[in-house]
Amino acid sequence: MTPAPLRDLLTTDNLTGLRAWLDDTGTLDIADELARLPQADQAVAFRLLPKDRAMAVFEALDPYHQQQLLDGLREDGVAELVAGMDPDDRARLLDEVPAGVASRLQAGLTPEQRESTASLLGYPPASAGRLMTPEYVSLRAAMTTADALSKLRRTTVDGDNLVVLPVTDDARHLVGTVALPSLVKAAPQTPVADLMCPELHRARAEDDREAAARLVQEADLLALPVVDSEDRLVGMITVDDAMEALEAEETEDIVRAGGSEPLGVPYMAASVFQLARKRAVWLLLLVVAAVLTVNVLQVFEDTLEAVIVLALFIPLLIDTGGNAGSQAATVVIRAMALGEVRFSDLPRIVWREARVGILLGAMLAGIGFPIAAVFFGPEVGLVISLTLLAICVWASFVGGMLPVLARRLGIDPAVVSAPLVTTLVDATGLILYFLIATAILSDQIGAATALV
Amino acid sequence: MTPAPLRDLLTTDNLTGLRAWLDDTGTLDIADELARLPQADQAVAFRLLPKDRAMAVFEALDPYHQQQLLDGLREDGVAELVAGMDPDDRARLLDEVPAGVASRLQAGLTPEQRESTASLLGYPPASAGRLMTPEYVSLRAAMTTADALSKLRRTTVDGDNLVVLPVTDDARHLVGTVALPSLVKAAPQTPVADLMCPELHRARAEDDREAAARLVQEADLLALPVVDSEDRLVGMITVDDAMEALEAEETEDIVRAGGSEPLGVPYMAASVFQLARKRAVWLLLLVVAAVLTVNVLQVFEDTLEAVIVLALFIPLLIDTGGNAGSQAATVVIRAMALGEVRFSDLPRIVWREARVGILLGAMLAGIGFPIAAVFFGPEVGLVISLTLLAICVWASFVGGMLPVLARRLGIDPAVVSAPLVTTLVDATGLILYFLIATAILSDQIGAATALV
Structure with a gap:
């Protein structure tokens, strides 16, 4: 890793050099360096990023540094940022933010975004419900492959959430999952029912998030459907969020094993x-x-x-x-x-x-x-x-x-x-x-x- | 979890009950129970599984129990099993098997399968090269989306390895990656170059596997391209294998923190x-x-x-x-x-x-x-x-x-x-x-x- 020039560039007010450095450096490294700056400088460096990169850098920060950055940013900048986040990341962030800041953040959301965040917040802390995203596209067993693909082409749901597609019946009960590659490879008239994975794993929304994440890992899943007490689909846990949850749980275990309580922040x-x-x-x-x-x-x-x-x-x-x-x-x-x-x-x-x-x-x-x-x-x-x-x-x-x-x-x-x-x-x-x-x-x- | 009836069913020679239990039970639970049996019984229970489930159960076992099971199986059964495995799982298994057994296992492979296993074995232990699978489908930047999708429909590569598609030039140099969902959503004439992810992560084959796996986790990747010293694509690390590697590394850290060496077996x-x-x-x-x-x-x-x-x-x-x-x-x-x-x-x-x-x-x-x-x-x-x-x-x-x-x-x-x-x-x-x-x-x- 190269030595950290970000602090030097900022303290010398070398904005041209700073912009060139931001252009040349990877998202993860920028996030790393940003997290190590004093709070006031974080906002300055962050505002120099082009809009699309800024979101990527923001999502690469952990919730603690996200919050610190938000505090340093102007009101309107904050609202814009939160509206662009995935609902599950948003819920996790809002959860750890003081009530005053949380309402300031919620203010910038569309009613639809606010609702999906609020419904996530209804599940107990550290539950599968908190870990899932309510953004998914569900299929019906009787659909043809062509119908399913055309539904996918029309959706605005983020591509990462389309890799595993849950299949439900008319009452939203979970009946199976289809992997996107099988859908791509199937003949257009093949019914979705024929493409469903042989074994159906699921988590309940109130289950412990560690158990759900461990299931994603052990069964080598890319996404795990989450259902309510009536087996109705309510969301999906994607593998990246499962990995992050497992990492947090392992940190907890390791730190406890050393005889102290987890810090909750870096x-x-x-x-x-x-x-x-x-x-x-x-x-x-x-x-x-x-x-x-x-x-x-x-x-x-x-x-x-x-x-x-x-x-x-x-x-x-x-x-x-x-x-x-x-x-x-x-x-x-x-x-x-x-x-x-x-x-x-x-x-x-x-x-x-x-x-x-x-x-x-x-x-x-x-x-x-x-x-x-x-x-x-x-x-x-x-x-x-x-x-x-x-x-x-x-x-x-x-x-x-x-x-x-x-x-x-x-x-x-x-x-x-x-x-x-x-x-x-x-x-x-x-x-x-x-x-x-x-x-x-x-x-x-x-x-x-x-x-x- | 229900109490373990597998041992009882076996000791009472209740084959009908055993078959019914195997039909009703999930892959992970069968693997769990199998691992807890005496070695001779493992082979008996395993041979009662239908062929397609047997492979799933086998892959759900850890390398230690896979090897134990192999030892208990007849020669021809063994070869059949190994030929059906993913190359990276095969390399990891062969690595931990005594030389005599390894050659017995290699004997059942087609020349193509044997070569891909051997090339994996050339990388140092615990390297990214050992973790990757050489089974992938690569695209060219100039291809249209329609061409790319038709290439995917023709391939025999396993669907799980098609979620992220590496893009290379004529000399196999890595130039980008495309996520399958963007390919599905793009218009048929869109060139692959327009769909490539904005940031290109990669690992070198001789890199430490922990660093590569940690990159998969931190950048929220579903698969990470692995290149040789000339930046030529040699394989992909899928997120499930990255999670497994991280789990092994964390076990090592936790056990070391307690003042003993990792066991290497459950x-x-x-x-x-x-x-x-x-x-x-x-x-x-x-x-x-x-x-x-x-x-x-x-x-x-x-x-x-x-x-x-x-x-x-x-x-x-x-x-x-x-x-x-x-x-x-x-x-x-x-x-x-x-x-x-x-x-x-x-x-x-x-x-x-x-x-x-x-x-x-x-x-x-x-x-x-x-x-x-x-x-x-x-x-x-x-x-x-x-x-x-x-x-x-x-x-x-x-x-x-x-x-x-x-x-x-x-x-x-x-x-x-x-x-x-x-x-x-x-x-x-x-x-x-x-x-x-x-x-x-x-x-x-x-x-x-x-x-x-």
Whole structure:
């Protein structure tokens, strides 16, 4: 990628150079650079774009930057821009805009455009209804191919929404879909019924958008029909919108797995205060959970005082438990997101993870024993290696089980993040550690306690 | 989803019931159930499917289960199946099959099919060349719409590959693309040149497949042309294959973030030994890194012995540091994957994260001081709250910086996983803890040491 000249061109007021740069640069790169400018400059650079390119650049921005740009533009420019958007993109944008700006934006729409946006807004957030476009052309099963093609030639619906054509009956019930290529290749008198895809996938408008988008991906669809509760066609989810929704869901999962809430805006656009707020709740909850470890250690304070060398291994042991637990949790959470495992697999998962824990724990114990024994004596070596084994088994078991249980309880499994598993495994891991230590080092501990 | 009857129907040899179930069930669900069967039963259930459904079910399986199924099928059945696949799916399958099986599979292909598979195999793994299909229909700029449509009607290329049509010159150089809907809507005498999309995206065959797939997503494409080093068209990446590639890449990132290597096969299909092997290297590396914490504590052993209460807070403090560090790392890694931040942003990232750390640390310190002071006295309270502040700032700083540095050094930023950041921050966090403790508690430590 070339270095970013947009900011330099703007600050030096080099409008000729700026126009030449805008002519030579791709839509995505312009959008990228635009998003990185101060808000006032965004509007200036944007107004220098020819009208047709401006719309493409605008649609390439994410909703956050679209909104920022709108704020910087004059009233009439705003209305023009919104009227040119696809209804589903418009709904997503209006949804994230403050109520005052949303009505300012709606003001520029024709009544028809306003209605289709409003009907989209009636569906719950993150539903298939929000993701669909109500712009499509539907066919009837009894139509001939020639009729269907002539209907397509007359429509004003955007070409990208004509690649898959839903087929309905007289009452708008969905009966099938036809791919545009089969229509093009068929003889003119072939009825549409003969061209319908063998398998009919659909989503309900109130379905979760992630499930609908995942269906588009798994069944390799270019568009998925969306129906209401009476199986009547209400819209289509196109593959580009499905991909965008999946990306947003994956970002959510990944960020949750790291122990914070999704930002909802690009990283560099979020303020420091926003970043801190998204992490504060989890960090605080985890600290509260970690207070358990203080309590556990208090119980064993005498043992610690008697054999101070035990304290040296606390971080190593709890780190290892946390790592083994987050390895198990991450893999299981991903398998659940991809639909590879279900609740009924829980016993098998737990049994698999327990055995994985035994293998890993045995490996670490085998390596840890000679090293700890050389430096701290064979008894301490035995305590450390037995604890490594026990902690690995326990952590893998907990890490594999928690996400599946969370889903069963209606909690997003991604919330069972690596930090959460780590913190939970820590307190229990310490108990295992001191129980093993007390059993093996009973002589030393007894002697020291007697001295005091 | 209904409970899985496939295994029951097979074990009871209820072939009539089985056939009825196969008739009533969707392709994706059959593939799902098939993948969960023992290998021998997979082949039996598969052979009961009508030929056209069998291909659909086979393509719905992931490469791992496709291979497993092939192993269970008779020689002639295998060849038939492979010949019916799309060339790009075939190449991906052959790539993952042992050499012996690959040649057995290639044996069933026509020379033309074998050549197109082999040419795909010439590109480096995980390249755009591996992802593309060489099955497309290209147009010329001077053709009329009528000519173009009649060329499409004659072709045997699969309909899904006709949605976007590449336009080339006489020397096969890529000059544009035409969307099938514009072709359908244009007047018969319109030249193809007038219908070409305003912006031409392309990937080079040796490009990284993730970059090519991400371009399909960001530019909302239904297919992306792939060219060789002389800008000659060699294939097309369709949106369904791009989505599949992105899903695989995201799985890799997510699993790496949890501190293990990607499995390459579905979770339930991996053996316990495979699962353990993918995690062993990282777990071992992290334990070796954690040995640092033992060394740090050894240095401060006298301090610990003098004020044993310091030991009680070790897990809480290092957990908090690890959590703050993985929060920062996860968010920055995701922003990099989505192209939101670059290396030149490093100073801004570090400065942002340091301030986020101050906010979070101040919050925890404010809550921690009164609690610790009540139970362990004001001096210990001060040590704990100052350490919480210092550790939060340090961990956010390291967590934000490491992934960006890793990318600069050519390492996958996802490798800078939460576990890695946690482990690295732990040893340094302990040093901070004991430096602060030594400064504030110098009287108590001095007194105790003098006694000894």
